[in-house]
Every structure is written in structure tokens, then in C-alpha cells.
Amino acid sequence: MKRVLALSLAMVLASPAFAAETLRYVALVDNGKEAGHQVVTTGDDGVTRVDFVFKDNGRGPELKEEFKLAPDGTFTSYHVTGTTTFGAPVDESFGRDGNKVWWKSTSDHGEQTVDGTALYSPLGGSPAGFSVAFAALARRPDGKLPLIPSGTMSTRKVAEADVSNGKESRKVQLLAITGVGLTPTFAWATEEDTPRLFAFIVPGFVQLVEEGWGNSAAALETRQKQAETETLVAFQKRLAHPLDGSTLIRNARVFDSEHAKLGPASDVLVRDGRIVSVGKTGGAAKADNVIDAGGRVLLPGLFDMHTHIGRWDGGLNIATGVTTVRDMGNDNATLQQIIAEEKAGTLLATRIVPAGFIEGESPMSARNGFVIKNLDEAKKAVDWYAEHGYPQVKIYNSFPKDILRETAAYAHSKGLRVSGHIPAFLRAEEAVERGYDEIQHINQVMLNFLVDDKTDTRTLVRFYLPAEKVADMDFDSKPYQDFIAMLAKKQIVVDPTLSTFEYWRQRPGDMTESYAPIADHMPPDVQRGLRVAEMKIPDEATAQRYDKSFRKMVDFVGRMYRAGVPIVAGTDALPGFTVQSELEWYVRAGLTPSQVLQIATWNGAKYTRTLDDRGSITPGKLSDLVLIDGDPTTDISDIRKVAMVLKGDTVYYPSEIFDAMGIKPFATPVKVTAPENVFLSSPRTAGRRGPKDR
Helix, strand or coil, X not given: CCHHHHHHHHHXXXXXXXXXXXXXXXXXXXXXXXXXXXXXXXXXXXXXXXXXXXXXXXXXXXXXXXXXXCCCCCEEEEEEEEECCCECEEEEEEEEECXXXXXXXXXXXXXXXXXXXXXXXXXXXXXXXXXXXXHHHHCCCCCEEEEECCCEEEEEEEEEEEEECXXXXXXXXXXXXXXCCCCCEEEEEECCXXXXXXXXXXXXXXXXXXXXCHHHHHHHHHHHHHHHHHHHHHHHHHHCEECCCEEEXXXXXXXXXXXXXXXXXXXXXXXXXXXXXXXXXXECCXXXXXXXXXXXXXXXXXXXXXXXXXXXXHHHHHHXXXXXXXXXXXXXXXXXXXXXXXHHCCCCCCEEEXXXXXXXXXXXXXXXXXXXXXXXXXXHHHHHHHHCCCCEEXXXXXXXXXXXXXXXXXXXXXXXXXXXXXXXXXXXXXXXXXXXXXXXXXXXXXXXXXXXXXXXXXXXXXXXXXXXXXXXXCCCCHHHHHHHHHHHHHCCEEECCCHHHHHHHCCCCCCCCCCHHHHCCCCHHHHHHCCCCCECCCCHHXXXXXXXXXXXXXXXXXHHHHHCCCECCCCCCCCCHHHHHHHHHHHHCCXXXXXXXXXXXXXXXXXXXXXXXXXXXXXXXXXXXXXXXXXXXXXXXXXXXXXXXXXXXXXXXXXXXXXXXXXXXXXXXXXXXXXXXXXXXXXXXXXXXXXXXX
């Protein structure tokens, strides 16, 4: 799901413009397949109108915008209507009269007094909004553009390129936009006194480019990746603190993830990115560096078992204690690049376990990984993933159900696990019978009781049907009990991603329980974006019904866990912070905090087949460790109080990362002290199974 992308777009985009009769853009995915358009028309009445549509994976936004500009290039009036990616209505307006401004959206409203130039930043704007921002910024001698309701946008040129469409040549520039959202946003603009948007590219996902210039998109994406790399490398150098020699973490209460319990105060010695020993605190051994835990809780690094990783996600993940992610579907070339950069240490990133994405060809296909038409192509996709070290494949919505059994058997013969969405016109139990080892998303589990061989779950029906119907389910009845028993008997793993489905019950302007604990720490524009609803909820009765359905899905996760169904903690949403809220939902489902922490550590390693290397604080394993300023074994919400993260032989201080992203820190950092001699007695190496014994 591209919820994070949709949120980031809403936070950085204003609205469209360029003083031309008509300007057309095309949205390209999967090496040139058209998936949408943007048409910007300026009329004789001075009104600019935009028609924006983008459809991928059977869903996407549809927007109509109108606006007028003041002489300084900012809005005097603005209006957008349409629908969000998941069908919620968009209706937002803005006006300015002198120094008085006002705005109203489905999520908020307000008014201010504004002196001088300031640009309204809509919640529901299209990518054409870059043109307005670039033109207004070009008029600003200080290069900064105040925003309404709050914030300041600035840009800097990071690259340029010469492009040609065979008839015309043009020079374009890549601008890095800062001051909005949590990380820089990149867009290509024309090189002229009044620059406008030429292309907006999200590497590995979509290329929005002026019509007639699509042949230049691939080269621009390559150049953009190079330019982003320079910024990312500097980000990593600034925030990473490499450790030389050995490091002693002194007086830490170590969480035993294998047995889901908190141990006594211990000293943990690490060297060269590995855990050397775990023993009683105080004693006799030398160390080059010391971290005084002061009785804080030390956890193995957390896992996020459902991401679609991007190059900018590492900051939020590491700062929230996530040291390993499982990527559940990506552009293969982009993912291979990110994996290589992480291994080289040039990217602020988690460790990555890839799942190979295989989709079937259809008008509603997601365009990640391999999109296949037949069994031979499916086998070739499996071969590629096996050759590149992927431990599993992920089947998606349009995959041909008639070849599922043979594809799963072939993947198993290559040593790969099989998971995914349930292909259209199948039920979950049928997918399990045909070879699934794991199911992604709680809605895909619930659809088992709601679909037949004519239900097309490639559309938004896969969200609205369970939102409407789960409320009436009787989980104590035989069909549900039999289904849970089957999952437990076969040890079918479930990746619920509960947090990402809380938008089912979010009304416009409300803050979800998943993000309420972090909202006050976010920049104002991000806080505003978190209140945008994504589902169409027409009335209070529907809201109550969707809320009941969501809470019953939470209960179903608890029932599965207690029956012995393996659960893993995935998100498919805002990096890092959503892992923390996901764990809170499991506690609400009836699990203890310690059981939940075991899911986020031990289970993560077990079902990514990395248990030899991580998942517990055990001698011989990677020193991926998280120091918590609180006790999440008694209050799972303390998981947000991350004071220090050690990934191998590199220390990160979440407070530093958050400061760099405009986020108010959640805990005071615990830092490495100057080298000193300390002693460690009775190292707990004997009697503990090392990674080679598991």
C-alpha cells in the first residue's frame, strides 16, 4: 500500500499553475505503462484548472483543482474536489483578501492574519502544485517561502540535465524541497526565470513527466538517484557514530526474547558488530567503549515485517528501534540498490530481508517486482528471486489462481516460503491449501468469510467489504473456530498490519489511536496531514459500524495468537512509529507486553530465517540492540522511549535523528563514554546456544 506516499504528497504539494493555455503530464509506472495524467489549463478568466488522476493497484486519487494567483505568485483563491486513494471525499478551499486568509477542508478549518507573501499548502493537492511553489520561490530574494497555515518552504538545486524528445531540447534542474514533511522532496523543474514542474519522480514507483517527454524519464530517475545519494550519504555520516574495538553496555536489564521475559541487570560485551558475552553486571574484562545503561531495558533490534522500503525510511526506523525490515514488494532494481547501499554502510538504513513480489497481468495490477501471465513466467520470477537470495515470495491480487498451486510448489522446491494477498476469486483457506505459508493483512484473513468466486478483490471492495461486514461476525461459531484451528495446525503465519487499517474508522479531522501518541512531537504540517481521512464514511452509523469491524479484527488477532497461530509485526505504513502502534494493538488484543516484544524480535527473526544472526541478545549474534528508557514489558507504550540504538558496530542516538527531521525527541540519549577500563566477570557464554547450534 502506498499510504505513506499519499501522505507525503499531501504534505508537500500546494496546487497547480503555469501561464500556458494547456500543459499535459502523463504518469508512468513499470517502465512506461501509463497509469494516470495531469492536465493544467489556464483560461482567459485568469483561473487555472487541473485534472489529476492516478490509478495503480486498482486504486488512486482523482482531483479537480481551480485557483487564481496574486502578483507574487501565491493563491488568492483555491479549491480542490475529488477522492483520495481509498475513496474518501476531498473538498478543500482557501481564500485571501488583503491580510486576511481562511481555509476549510474535510479535516480542518481556520483563519489567520498574514503580512506579505505566503503560500497556502493544501492537504489534498496534486503534483502540479510544485509549479506554483517554484514560481513563487523564484520571486523571493531570500529563497524562502512562508506557508499557510505554518512552516517555511525552501529549495536548492542539486542537479541538472539536458533532455530531448527528438524535436526539442531542454535543460531541466532537480530541486530539493525542504521545510515541509520529514525529509527532502525532489522534483524536476524547467530552467527559466519562472520555473515550473517538468517531472515528479518517485524512484521505483512512478514518473510524472510532461507529455511527449516520457523517453527522458528513465535517465532523469537515474540522475535523481545519484543526487539523492549525495544527500543521504551526508545524512548517514552526520548521524552515525562508528565504534572501534569492544564496547561494554553496563547494567542493562536484558530482555530474553526466546522466553518472553525480562532478566536481571547484566553487562553485554560487543565487538566488531557481534555480541561477545552476556554476564552479571560488574566484573573483570577490558573494553574500549562504555555505555552505562543505568538499569534501562535492553531489547534485541525490532523487526518491521511489512514494509515497502525507500531510501529515506532508515532515519525513522532506526530512531524507533527497528533494525531489520522485511520488504514486501518493491521495484527489484531499486531494492537491490538499497540493499547494496545498506551493506556498504553509506545509507542510514535498517538491515533488509527481501520478499520477491509476483503479480499477475491485469488492468488493476500493482507494478512491482515481476508481473507475469503464465506458469513459465512465474517460475522464471521464482528463479530470479532464489538466485538473489530472497527467502520468500509474495503473491499479489491479480495472480492467476489456476497456477497458484504449481507456483507455490516450485517456490518450495527452491527453498522459498510463499505468502501474500489472497488472489482475486479465491478465499484464504483455498490459498493455504494451494501452498501459502503466510497471509499478509488482517483484511485478507477476514475476506475468507466474505467472498465467493465472483468477488473481485482487486478493487476497493477488499477494504470496504470487511469494514462493512466484520462487525456482524460471530467468532465463537464453528466456521471461524475451524478456520483458526486450521491456521494453527498448519502454522500459517499471519502479518496483520492492524495499524494501517485504523483509517477504516478515521473521520475527517480525527487523530487515530495509532498516531495520537506521536502527533504532538511532529512538525505542524505533518500533524495536519495525520488528520486526513482516507475512507468514505458518509454518516455516524457507518462510522460506528466500521469502528466495530476494526475492533473485532483486533480481537481476531488475539484469538489467533492464543490458538497458536504465529503472528509477526508488520506495518505497511509510516516507518518506525507504526511498529510501535502495531505492538500496542496486540496488547489491546489480549497479549502481554512481553509476548508482543517476542513477536517483534524473536518471531521476526524466525520467519525471516535470520534467527542465527539476530532476534535475541545471545553471544555470537549481531549486536543489533535497543536501549529503552522505561519498561515496555509492563507498559508497551514505553517502546517509544528509545534512548540509544546499536546496529552492529554503529551507535545512533534517536534524539539526534529526530532533531534532524524536525521531530521532538521522546527520550534523553544515553551516549558512549570515553574509553576506560572496566571489568566483566562470569560471561554468560557457556550453557547458551550459539547461532550455529540453532
